[in-house]
Amino acid sequence: MTSADTAQPEAAEARPVRIVDAPLAPPSANLGLLSVFQKRYLLRLLVRREVQARYAGSVMGLFWSYINPLSQFFIYWFVMGHIMGAHRNVENYPIHVFSGMVVVHFFTETFGSGTRSIVRNKSLVNRLALPREMFPVSAMLVSLYHVFPATVILVIAALATGWVPDIGTLFGILLALGIIMFLGTALALMFSVANVFWRDFGSAVGIMTNFVRFGVPMIYSYAQVHEKFGHFAQYYLANPIANAVLLFQRAFWVRATDDPEKTLRTGMPHHLWTNGLIALGCSVVLLVIAQLVFNKFENRIPERL
Amino acid sequence: MVESIRVEHVTKNFTLQYHRTFKQMTVAMAKGQDVSNTFTAVDDVSFSVQQGESIGLMGLNGSGKSTLLKVINGVMRPDKGQVLTRGRIAGLIATGAGFHPQLTGRENIYLNAAVMGLTEKETDKIFDEVVEFADIGRFLDVPVNTYSSGMKSRLGFSVAVHIDSDIFLADEVLAVGDKYFKRKCLAKMEEIRNSGRTIFYVSHAEASVKRMCERVLVLEKGKLAFDGPVEEGIHYFQYGEELTGEEDELALEDAELGADI
Numbered sequence: 001m002t003s004a005d006t007a008q009p010e011a012a013e014a015r016p017v018r019i020v021d022a023p024l025a026p027p028s029a030n031l032g033l034l035s036v037f038q039k040r041y042l043l044r045l046l047v048r049r050e051v052q053a054r055y056a057g058s059v060m061g062l063f064w065s066y067i068n069p070l071s072q073f074f075i076y077w078f079v080m081g082h083i084m085g086a087h088r089n090v091e092n093y094p095i096h097v098f099s100g101m102v103v104v105h106f107f108t109e110t111f112g113s114g115t116r117s118i119v120r121n122k123s124l125v126n127r128l129a130l131p132r133e134m135f136p137v138s139a140m141l142v143s144l145y146h147v148f149p150a151t152v153i154l155v156i157a158a159l160a161t162g163w164v165p166d167i168g169t170l171f172g173i174l175l176a177l178g179i180i181m182f183l184g185t186a187l188a189l190m191f192s193v194a195n196v197f198w199r200d201f202g203s204a205v206g207i208m209t210n211f212v213r214f215g216v217p218m219i220y221s222y223a224q225v226h227e228k229f230g231h232f233a234q235y236y237l238a239n240p241i242a243n244a245v246l247l248f249q250r251a252f253w254v255r256a257t258d259d260p261e262k263t264l265r266t267g268m269p270h271h272l273w274t275n276g277l278i279a280l281g282c283s284v285v286l287l288v289i290a291q292l293v294f295n296k297f298e299n300r301i302p303e304r305l
Numbered sequence: 306m307v308e309s310i311r312v313e314h315v316t317k318n319f320t321l322q323y324h325r326t327f328k329q330m331t332v333a334m335a336k337g338q339d340v341s342n343t344f345t346a347v348d349d350v351s352f353s354v355q356q357g358e359s360i361g362l363m364g365l366n367g368s369g370k371s372t373l374l375k376v377i378n379g380v381m382r383p384d385k386g387q388v389l390t391r392g393r394i395a396g397l398i399a400t401g402a403g404f405h406p407q408l409t410g411r412e413n414i415y416l417n418a419a420v421m422g423l424t425e426k427e428t429d430k431i432f433d434e435v436v437e438f439a440d441i442g443r444f445l446d447v448p449v450n451t452y453s454s455g456m457k458s459r460l461g462f463s464v465a466v467h468i469d470s471d472i473f474l475a476d477e478v479l480a481v482g483d484k485y486f487k488r489k490c491l492a493k494m495e496e497i498r499n500s501g502r503t504i505f506y507v508s509h510a511e512a513s514v515k516r517m518c519e520r521v522l523v524l525e526k527g528k529l530a531f532d533g534p535v536e537e538g539i540h541y542f543q544y545g546e547e548l549t550g551e552e553d554e555l556a557l558e559d560a561e562l563g564a565d566i
Contacts, residue, residue, distance in 0.1 A: 018356060018501030020471045024311060024389040027379030042419040049405050049416055056407035056448065127399035128420060129379030299382050302375065303319050 028129050032291050035131040042130075046138040051145055062149075069105070069150040073098050073157070080219060090221045091257045095158050099252040100218030100245045102150045107180050107241055108209040109143035114188020115195050115205045122305050132298055133291075136188035140181060147177070154252060163256035172251035175276045176244040182283035183240050186290040193297045196304050216245040223267045237269055240279035247276050307391070309472060309503040310354040310377060314386035317347040317372055346372040348527035349386070356391070356471070359504035361518035361535065363542045369527040370507050374398060374474055377505065392471025395421050396505070401461030406450035410441055410460060413449050417464045431467040438489070439463035459486060466493050473497055476507045491516075511539045 036043060055061045077094040081087045090096050117135035118125055125132055151173075155163075195201040216239065217225060226233045236242060250264070250272060257263040269275060321342045324330045333340050347369045354360055364370045375381045376388055378398060403420040404413045414435055418428040436445060439460045441452070449457060475494070491513070498504050498517060508514050514521065514535065521538025523531035531541045 016501045018471065020307065020309070020356060020392040022392045022471070024308060024391050026382075026388060027377065027390045027394060028382045028388075029379075041424055042422075045416050045419045049403075049408060049412075052412070053405050053407045121403075124399075124403050124420060125380075127375075127378075127380060127402050129394075130420065300320070302381050304322075 030129075030131045032131065032295060033133050033137070033287075036133050036137050039131070039134070043134060043138055043141070046134065047141045047145065050138065050142045065146055065149045066153060069098075069101070069153050072101060073153065076101070076219070086219070089224070091263070092161055092253060095154070095161060095163070095256045096221060096249060096253045097218055098154050098157060099248045100216060102147060102154055103176055103180060103245045103248045104213055104216060104218055104241070105150065106143055106147050106177070107184050107244075108212060109146065110140045110180070110184030111187050111191070111209060111212075112205055113143065114139040114184065115191035115202055117188065118192040118301065119195055119199070119202075119305065126302050126305055132301060133189060133294065136192045137185060139188060140185045143184070144177070144181065158252050158256045161256050162258075163252065164260075165251070165255055169251040169255060171273075172247040172276075175273075175280060176247040176251070179240050179244040179247075179276065179279050179283050182280065182287050183244075186283060186287040189287075189290040189294045193294055193301065196301050197297070212241055215239055216242045217249070218245060221267060222246060222249075222269065226269075233269070237275055240283055243272075243275050243279040246272060306355040306357075308353055309356040309358070309391050310505070311389045312350055312352050312373075312377070312386070313388075315347055315350045315373075315376060315383040315388060316345065316385040317369075317376055317381060318343045318345050318384050320344075345527050347376065347383075347524075350524075350527075350529045351386070352522060352529060352532055354503055354505070356503055357501045358520060359498050359506065359518045361514035361521045361538070362505060362507045362524065363509070363514065363521060363538065364524035368524040370524055371476065372527075373524065374476060374505070374507060377472075378474060390472060393422060393469075394472045394474060395465060395468040395470035396472075396474030396476075397462065397465050398474050398476050400465045401457060404449055404457070404461065407448050409448055410436075410445045410452070414460070414464055417461065418468065421465070421468055423468060427469075431469075435460075435463045435467050438467065438493070440486075455483065455486075462490065466490075466497065470502065472503045472505065474505045474507075511542070515539065 031038075055064060058064065060067075073094065076097040080097065081093045086097075087093045114136040117139045118132060121135050124130060125135070191201050191205060213219075222233075225236055229236060246268060250268060254260050254263045254268065257267075321344050322340075323338075323342070324333055324340060330340050350369075350373065362370055362373065372381065376383050377390065378394055378396075379388075379390075399421070401417065403416050405416065408416070414432065415425070415428055418431070419425075423431075439456075439462070441456050441460060444452060444456065449460075452460070494504075494517060504517070506514065506517055518535055521531065521533065521535050521542070522529060523538055523542050531538050
């Protein structure tokens, strides 16, 4: 973009003519999310900044991102499994909980930090003409980055309990992460701009994530939902996050039970893949809507920050 | 000559929100008071700048200088009219933006440059100059939160002036560093001016405007009140002010600053 004839100005009198090879254009022009991916280098640095800064000055560094999911795993395994007795109702309960938890965590982290992202980056938003979608998107990518250590723990724990992956494992993981990536970014976009106008939204997100945690078959199993709700369970499945959780459980938990085929029949909904694809489609549509909402309100962001 | 910045009938309104909470808003509405109001920060401003011109933008506090700069920079979009610019914009408006206190000086240079639109290669190219100009020595690989405030602003300034932009926006240039660094900055600014880049310089300091610019714009309550040669512009700018004893002192300081240059 910048090409210039910068002959060294020896004499201040005769200034060189700088030829700018660019058209006259509005300085604030941007294509929303598309611009974010045009600026991949900056996006990468912003993501790295967040990740590095989180563990800066700590001796154990990135190791903490393994300890955190590991500790949660033990809490669920011990409190829910042994004290509340979930081990009796759900086969291989720890893997059941943990495969749900990876997805739920990814979502709540994206939603929470995404919502705060624009207000938190006030100094940048207020002074530079960056595409503002950059901040919710990088919040999502930081959360995605943290899915990795949790998945490593999950794989180790699953292998220890007799997990045999199949081709559905791969598709299940990809589809589940895809749903959360789109859905999380869509919600983060809308809530980040809403949070600029009313900080109430930041507080509301905390409450909503509580519902998310209990609105998916993580602590309890889908079989229990089906048993209690009968055919109303289909409304339960309208929740895209529940579908993502089920897909992740299909990838890990189902394959780690004694008889995967039987678990698939009794413990999973019938149209798992169709539901998953519909959830992905809805999330993509929601992202488009979110971008439109964002465009409508983003002009007012700098003056309200 | 090629047009570098074109500002056409630009108006920017702000919404003033008097009340934040629901309770306050209900009370205000019941009493028949305004809940919000609009305020015109920049009012129907038009002008055109040629590539290589250096413009001084003057005006009292609250006259809309910063808003106009933000509109040109692209941070804000005008409510009416349009702004067109040619080429990369950089400058001393976002010095140190995106600095993360826990990252090292080196990491922050890359981050700050990327935020201003540089690629990794472009940053590699200017990196040594940036470090030398900022004069932070062995603090380069230490987290920025251990820097003194002077070092931090020197680093931000240094990145900003080394970016090869077509349009250079400068706000509060002389607010950083000690006398020695200020002198270095002004020399750098002149170098930038002499390289044929468009300069948009916001300042109260008449001496430095006189030194740096060849055209002056004066804003008054959001309206463009003067557009013309430097001497007349500065005269116009002073004319509106009542010279009290205090301002005489300020004028004196400004002259001293001028002598510094």
